[in-house]
Amino acid sequence: MIERDRPPQAPVDIAVIGAGVVGCAVARRFTLDGARVCVLEKAVDILDGASKGNSGILHTGFDAPVGSLEQRCIADGYAEYMEIRDRLGLPLLETGALVVAWTEAEEARLPALLDQARANGVADARLLDKAAIKAREPHLADGARAAILVPREYVIDPWAAPTAYMMQALTNGAHLMRGAGVTAGAFDGDLWRIETDAGPVLARAVINCAGLFGDRIDAMLLGDSHFTIRPRKGQFVVFDKAATALVSGIVLPTPSATTKGVVVCRTAYGNVLVGPTAEEQESRTDAATDRETLRMLIDKAATIVPALADQPVTAAYAGLRPASEEKDYRVRVEADRRYITLGGIRSTGLSAALGLARHAADLHATFAASTVPLSEPHWPRAPRLAEHAPRDWAEADNGGILCHCELVTRREVAAALTGPLAARGLGGLKRRTRVTMGRCQGFYCSAALADVTAGRLDPPMALPDRADD
Ligand SMILES: Cc1cc2nc3c(=O)[nH]c(=O)nc-3n(C[C@H](O)[C@H](O)[C@H](O)COP(=O)(O)OP(=O)(O)OC[C@H]3O[C@@H](n4cnc5c(N)ncnc54)[C@H](O)[C@@H]3O)c2cc1C
Secondary structure (H helix, E strand, O other), X not given: OOOOOOOOOOOEEEXXXXXXXXXXXXXXXXXXXXXXXXXXXXXXXOOOOHHHOOOOEXXXXXXXXXXXXXXHHHHHHHHHHHHHHHHHOOOOEOOOEEEEEOOHHHHHHHHXXXXXXXXXXXXXXXXXXXXXXXXXXXXXXXXXXXXEEEOOOEEOOOOHHHHHHHHHHHHXXXXXXXXXXXXXXXXXXXXXXXXEOOOOEEEEEXXXXXXXXXXXXXXXHXXXXXXXXXXXXXXXXXXXXXXHHHOOOEXXXXXXXXXXXXXXXXXXXXXXXXXXXXXXXXXXXXOOOOHHHHHHHXXXXXXXXXXXXXXXXXXXXXXXXXXXXXXXXXXXXXXXXXXXXXXXXXXXXXXHHHHHHHHHHXXXXXXXXXXXXXXXXXXXXXXXXXXXXOOHHHOOOOOOEEEOOOOEEHHHHHHHOOOOOOOXXXXXXXXXXXXXXXXXXXXXXXXXXXXXXXXXXXXXXXXXXXXXX
């Protein structure tokens, strides 16, 4: 039985639909600006849609279309992330990225890409020759002909960041309703009445951040949608921690008109990943991986960094991009109905979320009275999961290590199960702690974890099959 949060008793200023990275950032922005905010999320936990599985790259926007809304939001989002990350305890792996040309045709495209980077304000991007490439990435295959170095393209923790945005919204007064799928709604000229699985919510304005279902929410609440979501799956393979000795940063291919292509890069958690694929599909929820594609990705990784062929694989996952029929974000403002859509946030939402939230606040100011920003907001700290930063397992009184592969302590698990943003599902607990996500995939710690989480997770934990028991 899904645990559903109750609606707020009084009308709020803003109802945010969807708690992906965009909804979390929007909730934070409006709360800090002094608005009363309620977030409506249909899943048992936040980050259950597109934001569940991405590459974890904080993009500079060097290759975004010049003059696009996407480029502006990435630049603003990047700047704000750098400004707030210390106060929220958010990690940054200062890797830089190499955009590598493997063929003559790709090499010929690099100068235009460099011009694009500069037009997008990424002035420190520069061309590297073969020797400089080898110096940065000694294990790269010999076929690299040339590359662009983008020094400020970094790796971040894709879950700690939005979790911290939502935590900051909640500790400063926002209301989160999980298990509150939006089913209908009407505007009476003054207030929206939004019907949810957990009861009705009254709000002065609505911001649709429903990701893979953004077009359907518009159709439901406005009567039509100006875009259609076309889900694009991206599968990934994760190599075990020893592989980080082979990759020092982010290795990108020369992008094509349709995709950024398959990247080999480090993760904040001390692994190396290869992916994502770009597979169009009808389903908005099916994020299954398949053997053939994973094999292809492992082979692809080995063509880029040959020694990866001998590295063990820890895990595989897939994410669904909320792509639409156009490349740029699909933003809609209905001033008369006090409604904003932040839709089609396809491949760059993790980087752009804070910028998008500011953009939404600017749009909202065109039709609503301003609020008084909080003078001294609380700054909660994000879960500390990054491999290169201090972790709880090395500190006193942590209750002991529960998950030895990812060095997760009992104190971290207990913390993730309490407070205003307590995890309510195993997925959410993993995203807050990384428990069971290491090389044994929960084989050794699941029994202990099932004990600790008894009665707290929906659904309850299923123990792994142990054929040799
Ligand atoms: C393979 C892949 C790789 C990526 N790599 C990167 C990267 O390296 N860097 C980067 O910046 N970006 C990256 N991205 C992009 C980024 O992950 C997305 O842009 C972002 O997750 C979109 O977030 P969102 O909040 O718009 O949507 P979502 O995360 O889908 O959030 C929408 C939320 O709305 C909820 N919802 C839906 N319908 C309803 C309803 N009726 N009622 C209530 N709630 C509802 C859903 O449950 C969901 O939680 C990648 C994406 C993918 C898939």
